[in-house]
Amino acid sequence: MKIALLSASSSIHSIRWANAFAERGHELHLISLPSHAKTNHLISEKVRLHFLPVPTLLGYYLNSIAFKKILREIKPDVMNAHYASGYGTLARFSGFSPYVLSVWGSDVYDFPYKSSLHKRIIRKNLLAADRICSTSKVMAEQVRFLCPEISRIEITPFGIDTGIFKPAFRNQQTNTITIGTVKTLAPKYGIDTLLHAFAYIKERMVKKDSPVNLRLMIVGGGPQERELKLLSEKLHISKNCTWIGKIPNHEVPKYLNQIDIYVALSRSESFGVAILEASACGLPVVVSDAGGLPEVVVNGVTGFVVRRESPEEAGEAIMRIVENTDLRESMGRKGVEHVKSLYDWQENVTVLERILQDRSKGV
Structure with a gap:
């Protein structure tokens, strides 16, 4: 599967999703604003990295033409945007489908309440997606509150790599x-x-x-x-x-x-x-x-x-x-x-992987 992942390449969460899909043999293209370029040393060599030309907040609006060009070049089977406000706006402007939008938190809890304009933007972004994913049930309810029209929201927990996060020896003798x-x-x-x-x-x-x-x-x-x-x-x-x-x-x-x-x-x-x-x-x-x-x-x-x-x-x-x-x-x-x-990480990756595969097939 060829995946266009539209997300901040500086985020450890974005990096983990990108690396996981690339390691599973998918052709993963991570597309990001240049202002989100730091920590790229953590990104797998198997991930194909693309930076849009315009940095900062304006980039979510002014990078539309450049983003569409990248999509035409790579011809992804499915697009997955992370964060409903900034990258969700850019994804909506692209008009690309099939498109899965993953909400993160402040994008649906804080951003919509800055003004009536912000709420309209979020609603448009949410409604533009073919499928919405949320890491928690409570955040899915928040999405439904903002957009009652959306009935189906997939829960995709952000799991834990238990090979890294595991108990270590503790000195039980200390008080x-x-x-x-x-x-x-x-x-x-x-x-x-x-x-x-x-x-x-x-x-x-x-x-x-x-x-x-x-x-x-x-x-x-x-x-x-x-x-x-x-x-x-x-x-x-x-x-x-x-x-x-x-x-x-x-x-x-x-x-x-x-x-x-x-x-x-x-x-x-x-x-x-x-x-x-x-x-x-x-x-x-x-x-x-x-x-x-x-x-x-x-x-x-x-x-x-x-x-x-x-x-x-x-x-x-x-x-x-x-x-x-x-x-x-x-x-x-x-x-x-x-x-x-x-919450095993590999199992959680499989959940989102199946959603992206289904959308790429029109399911």
Whole structure:
């Protein structure tokens, strides 16, 4: 199958899809704006890379002629655009069919609500596709809310490579428990809620005269870094916090395997890829009830789901895991089983592969 993948070549998610299809023997053409050219060293040599001439946001409109020319040259069996706003607009202008559109998150959660014009653009882009794909059920419902006319939406989870994300040896003799997260330091990800939850736990543990030493590891960079570090000082937990900063994607497993309990208290999430990565590494998880996060957690089995904006409820859930070694180990083990059964990357690639094959045949 000859596939035209219209997506940001700088995104690790785009790279993983492109590499997966190319490795399966498909002729994969990744077409991207030049402003999305970084991290190309991660792209397989089997992927054929094309850059459109106009960078920045205007490129989604001004690259139409150049994009059509590329499509005429490669003559793909099917086109798959990722992200309904920018690349979805360019895909619509091409008029190419068969065309599968994959929505990602902020393209359907945030972009349509910037103005009535933005909502009209998204609706047009969604309706122009022959098939819509979503990584989560909750995001599929958001698409239906924007476009009630769309009845069929395929669920294509963004799975985990369990050969990379897997449990590592842990020193069980230490009395230090590390609570951690791997997230961008931005308001939507609720790192401030995590800090308040950790302060709540620390106070409770001190009152209990617990022998457990608690550590909070925050992996990631972002616009809130200074603000959050100041908050940790205000909450008197700065000495317990380790700020790793932004890391490349290939180092994520290394840091996950330094964590004992993974926590994500986001205010908004389209899908819980980071949660699945943590579960695949054998970590019990505590997540907020935001967006697609509850979909990837078996509540009470692989972790706990708590109300967003509730540091006390999150703190209580984390403490249950901290204080119960058997529960911690059980949730970690069940998390690995859960990921392998439902979110294995190769199985998820097969799902999208079948959708693209069906569309290329007019099914």
